[in-house]
Amino acid sequence: xxxxxxxxxxxxxxxxxxxxxxxxxxxxxxxxxxxxxxxxxxxxxxxxxxxxxxxxxxxxxxxxxxxxxxxxxxxxxxxxxxxxxxxxxxxxxxxxxxxxxxxxxxxxxxxxxxxxxxxxxxxxxxxxxxxxxxxxxxxxxxxxxxxxxxxxxxxxxxxxxxxxxxxxxxxxxxxxxxxxxxxxxxxxxxxxxxxxxxxxxxxxxxxxxxxxxxxxxxxxxxxxxxxxxxxxxxxxxxxxxxxxxxxxxxxxxxxxxxxxxxxxxxxxxxxxxxxxxxxxxxxxxxxxxxxxxxxxxxxxxxxxxxxxxxxxxxxxxxxxxxxxxxxxxxxxxxxxxxxxxxxxxxxxxxxxxxxxxxxxxxxxxxxxxxxxxxxxxxxxxxxxxxxxxxx
Numbered sequence: 022x023x024x025x026x027x028x029x030x031x032x033x034x035x036x037x038x039x040x041x042x043x044x045x046x047x048x049x050x051x052x053x054x055x056x057x058x059x060x061x062x063x064x065x066x067x068x069x070x071x072x073x074x075x076x077x078x079x080x081x082x083x084x085x086x087x088x089x090x091x092x093x094x095x096x097x098x099x100x101x102x103x104x105x106x107x108x109x110x111x112x113x114x115x116x117x118x119x120x121x122x123x124x125x126x127x128x129x130x131x132x133x134x135x136x137x138x139x140x141x142x143x144x145x146x147x148x149x150x151x152x153x154x155x156x157x158x159x160x161x162x163x164x165x166x167x168x169x170x171x172x173x174x175x176x177x178x179x180x181x182x183x184x185x186x187x188x189x190x191x192x193x194x195x196x197x198x199x200x201x202x203x204x205x206x207x208x209x210x211x212x213x214x215x216x217x218x219x220x221x222x223x224x225x226x227x228x229x230x231x232x233x234x235x236x237x238x239x240x241x242x243x244x245x246x247x248x249x250x251x252x253x254x255x256x257x258x259x260x261x262x263x264x265x266x267x268x269x270x271x272x273x274x275x276x277x278x279x280x281x282x283x284x285x286x287x288x289x290x291x292x293x294x295x296x297x298x299x300x301x302x303x304x305x306x307x308x309x310x311x312x313x314x315x316x317x318x319x320x321x322x323x324x325x326x327x328x329x330x331x332x333x334x335x336x337x338x339x340x341x342x343x344x345x346x347x348x349x350x351x352x353x354x355x356x357x358x359x360x361x362x363x364x365x366x367x368x369x370x371x372x373x374x375x376x377x378x379x380x381x382x383x384x385x386x387x388x389x390x391x392x393x394x395x396x397x398x399x400x401x402x403x404x405x406x407x408x409x410x411x412x
Contacts, residue, residue, distance in 0.1 A: 023187070024369040027395050030405050031238055031369060032362035034210040040366075041185040041207040042222030045284045045325060047080035050207070050224065051180030052191030053172040062162055062381040070161040070380045073128055073168060074191030074205055075176045076117040076224055076282050079325050084136045084148065085332045087112035089345075090323040091295025095302040099278045099317015100125050103151040111291025113323045114333040116177060118152040119192040119226045119280050121161060124168035125154040131173025147333075153319060155228035155278040157195030159254050160380025185224065188374030195380060196228035197277060198371060199235040199243055199309065200253040201389040202378055203227040206371025208363040216355030217348060219287035219326070223301070223363040227371040229316050231275030234309035237369055237394065240401045243309065246393055254386045278317035279305060279368075283360055288326030288346035293353065298322035300357045304364025322360075 024031065025040070037044025052074050058067030078088050090113035092104050102125065107113060115136060118128040132150035140146040157163055176191065185207040187193075193204025209222040232253055235243030248256050255274040281301040289297070298320040302310075305318065312318050327345045331338040348356070377388045398404055 022373055022391070024366060024373050027373065027391055028404050029238065029369065029398060031366040034359055034362045037209040037211055037220050037222065039184050040209050042076065042209065042224040042282065042284050043182045043185055044209040044220050045222050045286050047325060048222065048284050049077040049180040049182055050185045051075045051176040051178070052186060053175040053179065054190050054194050055167055055172065056194065059379070060383065064162060065165045067162045067165065068381050069165065069167045070195035070378060071121045071124065071157055071168060072191040072194045073172045073176045074119045074193065074226065075180055077180050078113060078116070078284065078323050084115050084140050084146065087114040087330050087333050088323050088325050089289060089291045089294055089327055090321060091291050091298050093295060093298040093302065093320045095305070095318035095320070096312040096314065096316045098315055099154060099319050101151060101153040101280065101319040101321060102129050103149045106149045111294070112330065112333065113151065115148060115150045117282055117321065118150065118173060120152070120154055120168055121163055121192065121195065122154045122156040123163050123166065125152050127168055127170060128152045128173055131170035134170050135174060135177055151321060153280040155196055155226050155280060155317065157228070159197055159384055160378055160386060161195035162381055187370050189376055189378055193226050193371065196226060197254055197386050198227040198368065199230035200232035200248065200255060200274060201372055202375035202386045204371050204375045206367040206369070206374065208366035208370060210359035210363045212355035212359055216352045217287060219285055219356065221283065221285045221356055221359035221363055223360065223367045224282045225364065225367045225371060226280045227368050228277040229275065229279045229318065230308070230310050234311065236307065236309045238398060238403045240397050240403055242394060242397055245397050251387050251390065254384060273315060275313060276315040279310065281320040281364055283320065283322035285322070285324050285356060286326050287324055287348050287356060289324035290345070290347045293348060294322040294324050296353070297356055297360050300360040301364045304361045305368070307361070307365045308368050
C-alpha cells in the first residue's frame with residue numbers, strides 16, 4: 022500500500038513509472054529483513070526486528086566506476102560513513118548500505134567484503150563505502166548484533182529495479198516515524214522538458230519526528246490523531262489504557278533519525294549534488310521534521326549523468342583531462358523542487374506501507390491508520406478531486 026493507492030497526491034510534479042528511486046536507469050534497491058522471536062528482551066537472543074537495505078547507484082562495476090556525489094547534514098546525531106572521501110573528491114564508489122545504529126560497522130565491512138570478492142585486480146583496489154543508520158532499539162534487540170555480513174550479501178543479491186518494497190523491510194524493519202510505525206519509503210519526480218526532463222528519485226529510512234508535528238500535504242495529521250487516540254511507543258499505556266508517564270531512562274518522544282538517498286540522471290557536478298542533498302531537509306520540514314538534537318538527519322545525493330570518470334584504484338588512468346557536463350544552474354530549480362516533493366512523498370509512503378509491529382518485551386508500535394488519514398485529507402480538501410474543484 023502506498024500514498025497514491027489511498028488517493029493521496031503530494032505536490033504538483035510528475036512521477037516516474039515506479040514512483041521510486043529505481044526510476045533512474047541502473048539504480049537498484051535490495052533488502053534483507055530479520056524478524057525473529059517474541060516476548061521479553063534477552064540481549065543476544067532477541068526479539069529481532071532489523072535488517073539491511075542497499076542502494077546500488079548504477080548497473081556497471083560500482084566498485085571501480087564512480088559517480089559524482091554530495092552530502093548534507095541537517096543534524097549530526099548519526100552516522101553515514103565514507104563522506105570524507107566524497108567531500109574531498111565528490112566521488113561515490115560502491116553500493117550504499119542502511120541498517121540500525123549498532124550494525125553500521127558490520128554493513129560497512131560487508132560491502133568491502135563484497136567488493137573484494139567482485140573486483141578482479143586484487144591489491145590495486147581500495148574501498149571507502151557509504152553505510153548509514155537509524156536507531157531501532159524500541160522494537161529490536163539492537164545490542165544483540167544480529168546483522169551479519171551475510172545479510173549484506175543477501176540484500177545485494179536481492180537488489181533490482183522496478184517497484185521498491187517499503188515499510189517494515191530491510192533497514193527500516195524496526196523503525197518509528199512521528200510516533201507511528203515507519204521504515205523504508207521511496208518516490209520520484211520527472212522535471213519538465215524545459216528544465217531538462219531529468220528524473221530525481223529518493224529513498225528514505227524514516228525513524229524521526231514527534232506525533233503532534235506530523236503534517237501530510239499540509240494537513241495536521243498528528244494533532245488530529247493524538248496519543249490519547251493511538252498510543253505512542255514513547256509514551257507507554259498505564260493499566261487503564263491511558264498513556265502513562267515516560268520513564269526517566271526512555272528516549273524522548275520523536276527521538277530518532279532519517280537517512281535520505283537522492284539519485285538523479287542529470288549531469289551534475291559534486292557541488293550541485295550537495296545542493297540537491299540539502300533540499301531533502303525541506304521535504305522533511307514539510308512533514309513536520311525539526312532536525313532535533315537527538316536526530317541524525319543525513320542526506321546523500323548522487324548523479325549518474327556523467328559517465329567515464331577515472332576509475333577508483335591505484336592503477337594509473339593515463340588521461341590528462343576528463344570531459345564532464347553540468348546542468349546550467351539557471352534550470353537547477355526544477356531538480357530542487359523534485360527533491361523536496363519526492364522526499365515528502367517517500368516519507369508518506371514509508372508511513373502508509375508500514376504495518377503495526379510488536380517487538381522487544383512486547384513493545385508495540387501502531388501503524389498510521391489509513392481510514393483516519395483519508396478522512397482527514399478529505400476534511401481539509403486535499404484529495405485530488407477536491408483540489409481540482411478548488412482551483
